[in-house]
Amino acid sequence: MKDASATNTLSLQNVVKTYAMGSATVRALDGVSLEIARNEYVAVMGPSGSGKSTLMNIIGCLDVPTSGTYCLEGQMVAQMPEERLAEIRNRRIGFVFQTFNLLPRANILHNVELPLVYGGVPRTERRARAETALRTVGLSDRMTHRPNELSGGQRQRVAIARALVTRPSIVLADEPTGNLDSKTGEDIMSMLDDLHAGGQTIILVTHEEHIAEHAHRLVRLRDGLIESDEVRRAPAPRRVAVPVLEAAGVGAA
Amino acid sequence: MKLSLDLVESLQIAIRALRANKARGVLTTLGIIIGIVAVVLTMTAANGLQNRFRESFSAVGTDVIYVSRMPWVVMDDFFLFRNRPNLDLREARALEEKLRGRALVNPTVDTRQDVKYRSEDMEGVTVVGTTEKQNRISSAQPQAGRFLLPFDVTYKKNVCVIGSDVKDGLFGSVDPINKTMKIGRSDFRIIGVMEKQGGSFMGGPNFDRQVFVPISTYVKAFGGQRGHEDVNVAVKAPSQESMKDLEYEVIGEMRKVRKLRPSETDNFSINKLDTLVGTFNNVMGVVLLVGLIVTGISLFVGAVGVMNIMFVSVTERTREIGVRKAIGATQKSILLQFLFESSAICLVGGLIGIVLAALLTAVINATLMPASISIPILIVAVVVSVLVGVLSGVAPAYRGARLDPIESLRYE
Numbered sequence: 061m062k063d064a065s066a067t068n069t070l071s072l073q074n075v076v077k078t079y080a081m082g083s084a085t086v087r088a089l090d091g092v093s094l095e096i097a098r099n100e101y102v103a104v105m106g107p108s109g110s111g112k113s114t115l116m117n118i119i120g121c122l123d124v125p126t127s128g129t130y131c132l133e134g135q136m137v138a139q140m141p142e143e144r145l146a147e148i149r150n151r152r153i154g155f156v157f158q159t160f161n162l163l164p165r166a167n168i169l170h171n172v173e174l175p176l177v178y179g180g181v182p183r184t185e186r187r188a189r190a191e192t193a194l195r196t197v198g199l200s201d202r203m204t205h206r207p208n209e210l211s212g213g214q215r216q217r218v219a220i221a222r223a224l225v226t227r228p229s230i231v232l233a234d235e236p237t238g239n240l241d242s243k244t245g246e247d248i249m250s251m252l253d254d255l256h257a258g259g260q261t262i263i264l265v266t267h268e269e270h271i272a273e274h275a276h277r278l279v280r281l282r283d284g285l286i287e288s289d290e291v292r293r294a295p296a297p298r299r300v301a302v303p304v305l306e307a308a309g310v311g312a313a
Numbered sequence: 314m315k316l317s318l319d320l321v322e323s324l325q326i327a328i329r330a331l332r333a334n335k336a337r338g339v340l341t342t343l344g345i346i347i348g349i350v351a352v353v354l355t356m357t358a359a360n361g362l363q364n365r366f367r368e369s370f371s372a373v374g375t376d377v378i379y380v381s382r383m384p385w386v387v388m389d390d391f392f393l394f395r396n397r398p399n400l401d402l403r404e405a406r407a408l409e410e411k412l413r414g415r416a417l418v419n420p421t422v423d424t425r426q427d428v429k430y431r432s433e434d435m436e437g438v439t440v441v442g443t444t445e446k447q448n449r450i451s452s453a454q455p456q457a458g459r460f461l462l463p464f465d466v467t468y469k470k471n472v473c474v475i476g477s478d479v480k481d482g483l484f485g486s487v488d489p490i491n492k493t494m495k496i497g498r499s500d501f502r503i504i505g506v507m508e509k510q511g512g513s514f515m516g517g518p519n520f521d522r523q524v525f526v527p528i529s530t531y532v533k534a535f536g537g538q539r540g541h542e543d544v545n546v547a548v549k550a551p552s553q554e555s556m557k558d559l560e561y562e563v564i565g566e567m568r569k570v571r572k573l574r575p576s577e578t579d580n581f582s583i584n585k586l587d588t589l590v591g592t593f594n595n596v597m598g599v600v601l602l603v604g605l606i607v608t609g610i611s612l613f614v615g616a617v618g619v620m621n622i623m624f625v626s627v628t629e630r631t632r633e634i635g636v637r638k639a640i641g642a643t644q645k646s647i648l649l650q651f652l653f654e655s656s657a658i659c660l661v662g663g664l665i666g667i668v669l670a671a672l673l674t675a676v677i678n679a680t681l682m683p684a685s686i687s688i689p690i691l692i693v694a695v696v697v698s699v700l701v702g703v704l705s706g707v708a709p710a711y712r713g714a715r716l717d718p719i720e721s722l723r724y725e
Binding site for chain 2: 117120
């Protein structure tokens with residue numbers, strides 16, 4: 061598997077996921093193979109029930125395939141115990157959710173710090189990195205606010221800062237604009253575009269065509285299978301100098 | 314290093330969660346508060362009783378055997394002892410003669426008399442006829458004036474040494490030395506005041522409410538019919554180790570004095586502080602048992618309350634658990650988070666309980682008996698409350714830790 065990891069950030073081989081639904085078994089994924097290289101910007105689309113949530117959960121290491129292999133940066137994830145999966149999620153994956161999923165009782169700074177807490181990063185370094193990440197998304201003046209004191213767009217920027225603070229291999233954005241108005245949604249998308257330009261690998265799940273157009277590659281799922289997989293634009297050259305993102309450590313190898 | 318970081322972080326998370334739910338947390342801890350109050354009060358009461366016991370009976374002495382007609386604590390049928398002959402002064406003197414050189418022997422007789430000084434009087438004060446050897450048998454010493462001397466006994470002097478309660482009752486702030494008081498119908502000159510012994514223990518003898526007079530004077534003043542005194546003979550062992558041997562010797566000599574045949578049982582009793590200690594331990598056992606039951610029940614109720622609220626908390630925060638897992642929390646860290654939270658709730662309850670118990674102890678100290686909370690009791694209280702917290706948190710924390718992250722993230 062080492063050879064695949066040389067170029068690919070992640071590689072799925074013939075991944076099957078079945079669920080027991082009462083007496084019947086549902087094949088949510090029916091043999092999906094997918095390779096995503098470093099610094100790709102991939103959109104995953106599909107109608108509901110197409111298996112895109114399942115695929116995202118497996119890529120995000122929240123779930124493991126029933127059969128098939130999943131290799132993330134040279135590590136075989138499929139058969140890992142819970143504790144190792146948690147570590148992978150912590151170190152390599154940055155989640156951005158549709159509903160933001162910030163901790164309501166903690167302030168913004170603490171929300172962004174939290175992944176580093178679980179990563180065992182010492183307090184002072186943690187604080188510095190969280191502050192840098194918040195500066196990157198333009199919220200350094202809101203650090204002591206609680207999530208409910210912020211607008212939807214600001215909350216999603218906090219979530220992005222939280223995803224970036226661990227310098228993950230992949231940012232997984234699941235309908236990141238689903239709860240935002242179109243203007244704010246565009247702001248968030250341009251922020252993701254900037255991240256990609258700074259070298260970040262991004263996987264985007266959406267059902268809106270104009271959101272998917274931000275990506276450079278579009279994977280369509282239907283009935284647990286890949287229906288189409290097309291590259292729309294050549295990947296942007298790596299490491300375009302974006303000073304703010306460099307400061308956040310984004311794209312650092 | 315990783316684990317210690319987990320601990321510190323979990324503690325901070327727990328404190329943050331508690332702050333957000335202050336009212337609920339405090340209500341939940343009510344059971345714990347009551348339980349900890351019960352723990353502290355039980356232990357403080359037991360401690361207080363023990364101290365009180367020790368103080369009250371320090372005058373008795375652990376190395377002294379008392380030969381009397383009756384046992385101090387009648388466990389069996391009283392009628393078995395009723396027909397025993399009195400131990401009279403003649404027998405006491407004979408026993409003293411036989412034990413000469415082996416142990417210190419002091420006979421005492423006592424009765425209750427009313428005492429009076431000018432317009433002040435006290436009823437039913439214990440008047441003890443004794444000798445100068447009294448203050449070598451017991452550790453109690455005069456705090457003012459002097460104790461009896463051989464001279465007082467030989468010449469049947471009308472002198473007395475009074476206990477601290479008698480001094481307070483009759484003289485208040487007046488110096489009683491060389492004043493004359495009435496005991497029964499006779500006048501006695503006060504030559505000394507005993508130091509305070511700590512009062513009565515649970516209806517037992519009060520050594521502060523005593524008056525010592527020479528035994529010879531006693532017989533003259535209160536003796537009644539000759540040969541019918543009920544004498545107690547105190548025999549002090551030369552050392553603590555020789556107590557057991559001395560007890561056999563005393564029994565043997567006493568049987569000789571009484572001319573008992575081998576087939577006859579002893580018609581006198583041997584009393585020691587140990588006898589009282591045994592009785593005291595029974596009392597303590599009851600106190601501890603009652604305390605333990607109350608404590609156990611309230612802590613159990615408290616634990617169930619905390620467990621319940623922790624289940625609610627885990628369910629309410631299902632989504633939070635999902636988020637934490639998505640960004641890298643392991644099952645262990647979620648488990649620790651909730652264990653810390655339940656422990657912190659119980660610790661807060663325990664601390665409130667300790668404060669309440671301290672206030673109650675102060676009230677008890679001022680009214681019922683000397684009592685104070687000690688450091689070991691506080692440590693036990695804190696440990697117990699944290700332990701209850703951990704135990705009541707295990708099931709909810711385990712449920713939270715095992716939640717599926719995908720389901721949890723979808724939870725509304």
